[in-house]
Amino acid sequence: MTAAAIVTLTGLAKRFGSVTAVERVDLEIRRGELFALLGGSGCGKTTLLRMIAGFETPDQGRILIDGQDMTGVPPHRRPVNMMFQSYALFPHMDVAANVGYGLRRDGLPAPEIARRVGEALKQVRLGDLGERRPAQLSGGQRQRVALARALVKRPKLLLLDEPLAALDRKLREATRFELVRLQEELGLTFVMVTHDQEEAMSMASRLAVMDKGRIEQVGPPHEVYERPASRFVADFIGIANILPLDGGRAWLALRPEKIALFAARPDTDHAEQGRIVDIAYEGDRSLYRVGLLDGSLLQVSTANTARIAAAFRRGDDVWLGWAADAGHRLDK
Amino acid sequence: MRLVIALPYAWLGIFFLLPFGLVLAIALGSAAPDSAPPVTLGLSLKNFALLLSDDLYVAAWLGSLRIAATSTLAALLLGYPMAYAIARADPRWRPILLMAVILPFWTSFLIRVYAWMGLLASNGLVNQFLRWSGLVGDPGTILGTEWAIHLGIVYAYLPFMVLPLYAALEKLDGGLLEAAADLGANPVVAFLTVTLPLSLPGIVAGCLLVFIPAVGEFVIPDLLGGTGTLMIGKVLWDEFFLNADWPLAAAVAVCLLLLLLGPIALFQRQQARSLERP
Numbered sequence: 001m002t003a004a005a006i007v008t009l010t011g012l013a014k015r016f017g018s019v020t021a022v023e024r025v026d027l028e029i030r031r032g033e034l035f036a037l038l039g040g041s042g043c044g045k046t047t048l049l050r051m052i053a054g055f056e057t058p059d060q061g062r063i064l065i066d067g068q069d070m071t072g073v074p075p076h077r078r079p080v081n082m083m084f085q086s087y088a089l090f091p092h093m094d095v096a097a098n099v100g101y102g103l104r105r106d107g108l109p110a111p112e113i114a115r116r117v118g119e120a121l122k123q124v125r126l127g128d129l130g131e132r133r134p135a136q137l138s139g140g141q142r143q144r145v146a147l148a149r150a151l152v153k154r155p156k157l158l159l160l161d162e163p164l165a166a167l168d169r170k171l172r173e174a175t176r177f178e179l180v181r182l183q184e185e186l187g188l189t190f191v192m193v194t195h196d197q198e199e200a201m202s203m204a205s206r207l208a209v210m211d212k213g214r215i216e217q218v219g220p221p222h223e224v225y226e227r228p229a230s231r232f233v234a235d236f237i238g239i240a241n242i243l244p245l246d247g248g249r250a251w252l253a254l255r256p257e258k259i260a261l262f263a264a265r266p267d268t269d270h271a272e273q274g275r276i277v278d279i280a281y282e283g284d285r286s287l288y289r290v291g292l293l294d295g296s297l298l299q300v301s302t303a304n305t306a307r308i309a310a311a312f313r314r315g316d317d318v319w320l321g322w323a324a325d326a327g328h329r330l331d332k
Numbered sequence: 333m334r335l336v337i338a339l340p341y342a343w344l345g346i347f348f349l350l351p352f353g354l355v356l357a358i359a360l361g362s363a364a365p366d367s368a369p370p371v372t373l374g375l376s377l378k379n380f381a382l383l384l385s386d387d388l389y390v391a392a393w394l395g396s397l398r399i400a401a402t403s404t405l406a407a408l409l410l411g412y413p414m415a416y417a418i419a420r421a422d423p424r425w426r427p428i429l430l431m432a433v434i435l436p437f438w439t440s441f442l443i444r445v446y447a448w449m450g451l452l453a454s455n456g457l458v459n460q461f462l463r464w465s466g467l468v469g470d471p472g473t474i475l476g477t478e479w480a481i482h483l484g485i486v487y488a489y490l491p492f493m494v495l496p497l498y499a500a501l502e503k504l505d506g507g508l509l510e511a512a513a514d515l516g517a518n519p520v521v522a523f524l525t526v527t528l529p530l531s532l533p534g535i536v537a538g539c540l541l542v543f544i545p546a547v548g549e550f551v552i553p554d555l556l557g558g559t560g561t562l563m564i565g566k567v568l569w570d571e572f573f574l575n576a577d578w579p580l581a582a583a584v585a586v587c588l589l590l591l592l593l594g595p596i597a598l599f600q601r602q603q604a605r606s607l608e609r610p
Binding site: 053054055074075076077080081082084086088089090091092101102105106149150153 | 507508511515517518521530
């Protein structure tokens with residue numbers, strides 16, 4: 001255990017009936033980082049978060065938070081707070097009462113509660129909405145009330161369950177930066193569950209990719225992207241061309257943006273000839289699917305830096321070229 | 333379309349306003365024991381004056397309110413845990429449990445009250461059990477006491493308490509209790525600060541649904557209560573059938589309705605408010 005770990009999970013496992021939700025997970029989360037648990041639905045990421053919060057009891061394994069064993073500690077005695085995916089705001093209380101709920105449970109004096117509630121509302125830019133009921137707020141405002149309510153107790157650990165999933169796209173992108181800013185300003189540790197790889201990549205200092213209850217890889221976003229540990233990770237994060245190596249015993253993960261398109265044979269380390277099968281124009285970039293002579297398909301992306309139409313059309317014969325170190329070897 | 337709108341008004345007119353007008357007219361008349369019907373119409377308030385001045389009637393009013401209030405409280409204390417347990421039960425079990433609450437309605441109300449007479453009699457099943465268990469040396473007779481009336485009212489009206497409470501508790505989002513726990517509330521505090529206030533509409537509805545009919549209840553005090561218990565429904569019956577004083581009985585009925593207007597209005601307002609809520 002490193003000194004910087006605030007959460008240490010050892011051999012954590014949880015089953016629901018015959019379904020294994022989390023299978024022997026070992027993980028360390030460091031103090032002050034924004035950690036993301038990333039995976040598809042049913043991968044066990046939410047169960048893992050709920051075990052840290054105390055809402056689910058592990059079948060096996062231990063959870064240490066700040067060095068203390070959490071076995072048998074009920075949720076209301078854990079030094080963590082959670083922001084729920086549904087926000088779970090109390091409908092019968094106004095915004096200020098919602099945010100102050102946790103402080104009242106700690107028995108703080110009323111003036112102190114009022115001061116800290118005001119401070120928390122200001123941090124999430126809701127300063128003048130303290131008297132509104134949750135039903136009178138927009139989705140984005142409710143999200144910020146939920147955040148303020150979880151932040152106001154200054155927990156050692158803030159758990160966020162799909163914090164941005166209920167927001168529309170524009171708001172989601174703005175809120176990403178807001179969350180990162182708050183996390184850095186307050187110096188808290190955030191653990192965030194998300195199914196959105198873009199969200200995890202852009203926000204997290206480190207992330208864990210989960211599949212079928214197991215952690216496939218832990219690392220900083222660039223490492224997970226550029227050096228995926230398995231075919232699952234390579235495929236789950238972004239787009240990857242996975243080419244067999246050594247007669248099928250290993251694979252090469254090759255990202256579409258690491259391949260370049262040429263009209264004639266290039267003098268890159270590797271070159272393959274093919275024909276463009278289709279083109280997906282995505283505004284900032286175009287994604288080409290190119291059929292190689294051996295029948296396999298490769299995806300190639302190019303940044304649309306110029307406004308004029310792309311140089312290549314569907315059906316064009318092209319050459320693909322990439323450098324020797326463009327791909328990453330996968331052994332599983 | 334117009335017919336559809338007119339129907340409830342016609343119903344209300346024929347089955348409420350018309351009979352109520354008749355009752356009010358009789359209440360303003362005076363008794364005429366030798367004629368049939370035994371009423372002379374008039375415009376006198378003397379029956380109402382008598383109700384207010386005679387201690388018997390005042391005592392009967394207060395007795396009804398007191399018994400209805402304590403029975404309502406007992407039904408709430410019994411019904412809340414029942415409704416809570418049903419709302420928290422496995423969804424597959426809920427219809428069965430709710431059915432069990434409603435099941436007594438399949439038998440006539442009157443027959444069930446008669447059954448309680450048999451159970452509560454001095455050598456009835458309840459006393460036999462108490463004697464056999466040795467818990468109580470001489471249980472006395474429960475039948476004919478206020479205990480029996482309370483028991484009868486709670487038994488008869490419990491479903492009216494449980495169903496609105498269940499409706500309120502079933503809607504409660506379990507995530508709110510998790511949020512409360514997460515913010516440091518132990519289960520008791522979470523119940524008091526989240527579950528209880530959010531089930532308040534159900535509590536108000538259930539209490540009024542028990543209290544309103546219990547105030548005017550006649551069958552239960554007549555069959556299970558003793559001669560000493562005064563409840564206004566029983567007084568009404570006695571005035572009408574024993575004393576054949578129709579105008580006085582009608583005045584009691586009018587006053588009963590006026591007395592219950594307050595709680596009924598409260599119930600209506602609360603229902604309207606819960607409809608407004610999304």
